[in-house]
Amino acid sequence: MHIVKLDGTWLMKEITDEAAWPAQIPGSVYSTLLANGKMEDPFYRDNADEALELARHDYVFIRQFEVDATLLSSHKVELVCEGLDTLAEISMNGVALAVTDNMHRTYVFDVKSGLKEGTNKLEIVFRSALEYAERRAKENPVWYSPVGTAPGFNQIRKAHHMFGWDWGPILPDMGIWRSIYLRGVTEGRIDEIYVTQQHEQGQVHLDIRTGVDLPITGEGLVLRCQILTPDGRILAVKQMPAQAEQTFRFNVENPQLWWTNGLGEQPLYEVIVTLLAGSNVIHVKEQSLGLRTITWRVEPDQWGKSFEVVLNGVAIFAMGANYIPEDNLLSRCSAERTEVLIRDSVEASFNMLRVWGGAYFQEDYFYDLCDRYGLLVWQDLMFACAAYEMTDAFTENIVQETIDNVKRIRHHASLALWCGNNEMEWAWVEWDFPKTDALRADYVKQFEQILPAVVREADPNTFYWLASPSSGGGFDKPNDPTQGDVHYWDVWHGTKPFTDYRKSDFRFCSEFGFQSLPAMRTIESFTLPEDRNMLSYVMEKHQNHPDANGKILNYLAQMYQYPAELDGLVYLSQLVQADAIRYGVEFWRQNRGVSMGSIYWQLNDCWPVTSWSSIDYYGRWKALHYYAKRFHAPVLISAREEGVQAELYVTNDRLTPFEGQVIWQLRNNKEAVLLQGELPINVSSMTALQVAKLDFEAQLPTAQQQRMHYLSYELMDSAGGVVSRGTTLFVRPKHFIFEDPQLSWQVSESEDVFTIHLTSKAYAKAIEISLHEMEGQWDDNYFDLSAGMTRTVTYRKNQLKETISLDAWCALLHVRSLKDIL
Numbered sequence: 001m002h003i004v005k006l007d008g009t010w011l012m013k014e015i016t017d018e019a020a021w022p023a024q025i026p027g028s029v030y031s032t033l034l035a036n037g038k039m040e041d042p043f044y045r046d047n048a049d050e051a052l053e054l055a056r057h058d059y060v061f062i063r064q065f066e067v068d069a070t071l072l073s074s075h076k077v078e079l080v081c082e083g084l085d086t087l088a089e090i091s092m093n094g095v096a097l098a099v100t101d102n103m104h105r106t107y108v109f110d111v112k113s114g115l116k117e118g119t120n121k122l123e124i125v126f127r128s129a130l131e132y133a134e135r136r137a138k139e140n141p142v143w144y145s146p147v148g149t150a151p152g153f154n155q156i157r158k159a160h161h162m163f164g165w166d167w168g169p170i171l172p173d174m175g176i177w178r179s180i181y182l183r184g185v186t187e188g189r190i191d192e193i194y195v196t197q198q199h200e201q202g203q204v205h206l207d208i209r210t211g212v213d214l215p216i217t218g219e220g221l222v223l224r225c226q227i228l229t230p231d232g233r234i235l236a237v238k239q240m241p242a243q244a245e246q247t248f249r250f251n252v253e254n255p256q257l258w259w260t261n262g263l264g265e266q267p268l269y270e271v272i273v274t275l276l277a278g279s280n281v282i283h284v285k286e287q288s289l290g291l292r293t294i295t296w297r298v299e300p301d302q303w304g305k306s307f308e309v310v311l312n313g314v315a316i317f318a319m320g321a322n323y324i325p326e327d328n329l330l331s332r333c334s335a336e337r338t339e340v341l342i343r344d345s346v347e348a349s350f351n352m353l354r355v356w357g358g359a360y361f362q363e364d365y366f367y368d369l370c371d372r373y374g375l376l377v378w379q380d381l382m383f384a385c386a387a388y389e390m391t392d393a394f395t396e397n398i399v400q401e402t403i404d405n406v407k408r409i410r411h412h413a414s415l416a417l418w419c420g421n422n423e424m425e426w427a428w429v430e431w432d433f434p435k436t437d438a439l440r441a442d443y444v445k446q447f448e449q450i451l452p453a454v455v456r457e458a459d460p461n462t463f464y465w466l467a468s469p470s471s472g473g474g475f476d477k478p479n480d481p482t483q484g485d486v487h488y489w490d491v492w493h494g495t496k497p498f499t500d501y502r503k504s505d506f507r508f509c510s511e512f513g514f515q516s517l518p519a520m521r522t523i524e525s526f527t528l529p530e531d532r533n534m535l536s537y538v539m540e541k542h543q544n545h546p547d548a549n550g551k552i553l554n555y556l557a558q559m560y561q562y563p564a565e566l567d568g569l570v571y572l573s574q575l576v577q578a579d580a581i582r583y584g585v586e587f588w589r590q591n592r593g594v595s596m597g598s599i600y601w602q603l604n605d606c607w608p609v610t611s612w613s614s615i616d617y618y619g620r621w622k623a624l625h626y627y628a629k630r631f632h633a634p635v636l637i638s639a640r641e642e643g644v645q646a647e648l649y650v651t652n653d654r655l656t657p658f659e660g661q662v663i664w665q666l667r668n669n670k671e672a673v674l675l676q677g678e679l680p681i682n683v684s685s686m687t688a689l690q691v692a693k694l695d696f697e698a699q700l701p702t703a704q705q706q707r708m709h710y711l712s713y714e715l716m717d718s719a720g721g722v723v724s725r726g727t728t729l730f731v732r733p734k735h736f737i738f739e740d741p742q743l744s745w746q747v748s749e750s751e752d753v754f755t756i757h758l759t760s761k762a763y764a765k766a767i768e769i770s771l772h773e774m775e776g777q778w779d780d781n782y783f784d785l786s787a788g789m790t791r792t793v794t795y796r797k798n799q800l801k802e803t804i805s806l807d808a809w810c811a812l813l814h815v816r817s818l819k820d821i822l
Contacts, residue, residue: 002184028175074184083178145385154386258290261374290413304482308596318597349632358384370414384422513601516577671787
């Protein structure tokens with residue numbers, strides 16, 4: 001097989017202009033205009049408005065390339081376009097070749113007859129998706145969710161979020177967003193590999209089905225299949241005469257099983273299939289293989305119907321967040337950037353990410369990283385918050401789109417679930433929008449008939465869920481708390497208090513969220529000083545939900561006193577967000593068995609914005625992500641307070657029992673301990689247990705005393721190490737009487753880290769550690785500290801861009817607590 005890569009430098013111009021600029025492919029209109037100084041940064045101030053107007057034009061990308069006689073002698077020559085965004089008209093040497101209209105598909109065209117030896121010219125015109133979508137919405141209105149979005153996004157197969165969402169701007173970029181190349185095939189090409197696993201005691205049976213494209217007879221060709229162990233040794237080899245379809249069977253003795261983060265290792269075997277003509281290698285195709293079983297238990301039980309993922313026979317509590325695109329300019333995404341985000345997820349003890357259905361199917365490296373780091377992937381198909389008209393052309397388009405992506409992704413160890421859409425079944429039952437019988441019938445046809453059949457045909461081994469949320473389809477109570485998955489927005493959109501999470505024994509909560517401001521440095525990146533008011537024009541341009549700032553301020557007022565400065569507002573908004581999500585996750589983990597999943601909205605941002613994320617656009621951890629690291633702890637102690645009573649729970653999400661000790665103290669706001677207790681505990685694996693029920697009515701009979709006292713609790717392991725800890729107030733923080741904690745600290749360094757030892761002379765809540773003009777995460781932050789206690793926090797030196805002395809680093813150090821904001 002002969003490959004001619006066409007990635008690299010092209011020319012791009014607006015279709016009616018003469019002037020052209022160099023364009024790096026993969027790339028886009030926006031990335032090209034930015035690189036050539038023809039547009040301003042769309043993320044700065046209100047520049048997104050000007051960038052939007054640029055998307056109303058048509059553009060052409062031009063590439064000249066050389067073809068030699070070797071390529072032309074191939075049995076067939078194909079142009080492979082892995083990603084064209086979206087309305088593309090392709091011509092080769094001045095002759096029209098094809099028209100495409102789906103960003104999510106891989107297109108392959110036979111171009112041999114149109115090529116010539118020597119210099120050839122490829123041109124791809126991209127028509128404005130914005131103009132097309134707006135025109136279609138006027139000509140044939142089909143309902144879509146209008147919050148923050150441009151009309152008609154559901155009438156074009158382009159990532160919906162590019163037309164705006166309630167966390168992202170309207171920036172419908174276009175271009176050649178994935179690789180493009182020529183492929184000459186003469187003797188054959190391996191088209192696909194599909195592995196089926198059957199696990200028995202001490203061994204795994206593998207059926208490896210191969211598909212081979214054989215342009216000629218295939219006589220004399222041999223197909224060889226190898227299995228490599230995780231450390232690279234050849235485990236087994238078989239070969240047979242090449243056919244269009246054939247299956248290799250292997251037994252793997254004493255298999256190394258793939259586990260999620262927190263439960264074990266992620267060993268990856270390798271399957272290598274080679275097409276040979278004698279000793280000549282014609283084509284090689286490789287893919288990783290994680291030996292594991294993943295099923296979903298959906299069965300009637302005493303609470304309704306279970307909904308839980310079972311990995312290698314173990315029902316796990318799914319913990320994580322919804323993942324959205326990392327940048328509105330896709331050319332700025334990279335494997336390196338994604339790996340940082342995946343590592344951040346692992347550090348916060350995630351075991352699952354949900355790839356949300358209003359975006360695009362992620363790059364191969366995303367799934368590779370989830371395989372390597374042990375994150376299960378809940379994969380939506382790309383439909384969200386809109387109705388779709390199932391014309392013949394649309395149906396054919398989405399069927400091929402689904403086949404392309406299911407075949408590309410299905411082999412990954414991390415893939416746990418395919419899901420038909422985001423929120424559309426729920427919308428048909430409960431949302432207020434015009435509903436026609438025809439579109440309702442189209443929904444059933446699309447999501448309950450055609451797409452499930454397509455996925456089951458391409459990937460019968462992976463669980464398919466009809467929609468999110470859903471109770472199993474048929475418009476039967478799609479957001480029912482007793483079965484299926486739930487999207488819970490009564491806290492936030494419904495403005496209910498945090499405590500309402502504790503009324504919700506959901507089986508699996510796949511969406512719930514709460515907004516906060518991004519880091520102050522992030523705000524400074526897109527504002528001028530005069531913009532730095534939460535309700536300024538520019539700040540509201542970076543808040544994509546029209547009601548959200550009011551909700552942030554409303555909830556903040558319930559919990560805290562208003563600060564005087566924006567910096568304090570950033571800090572407090574992040575504390576409110578973190579506490580809101582903590583209430584939900586801790587409660588559902590306390591109810592492990594009834595509830596088996598909490599996937600909060602959302603992990604990340606696609607631009608600098610006020611949003612639901614726990615990590616902002618620049619990778620800066622909000623308070624929520626530090627809280628997540630604590631409330632996702634594999635062994636967790638948590639409290640459920642009401643009035644002056646509190647229950648303590650220990651949740652053990654490890655494969656082994658936990659034996660240790662719980663220590664609790666009723667303390668005042670200074671340094672006195674009024675009451676304390678210690679109790680030994682033994683918690684079985686994969687279990688949650690109430691370990692104490694405390695009543696402080698006798699100690700705290702008045703409101704004044706409740707305002708001056710709090711409960712602290714720690715979980716110690718059998719060696720005396722602290723596994724998990726926390727504190728609980730009996731009043732809202734704005735009413736608690738905080739004394740000056742007089743925080744002090746000592747700093748030391750080793751080869752790899754700077755270490756801070758913090759102490760306090762009074763109760764300090766939500767201690768924030770930061771560095772002036774320097775980035776990086778800490779191993780803990782936004783934590784509480786009781787008087788007389790010491791907390792040790794580290795900062796990894798490998799986060800630094802250049803070496804810095806201990807004294808210079810200390811000069812940048814800034815520490816504050818809630819008392820400093822009040």
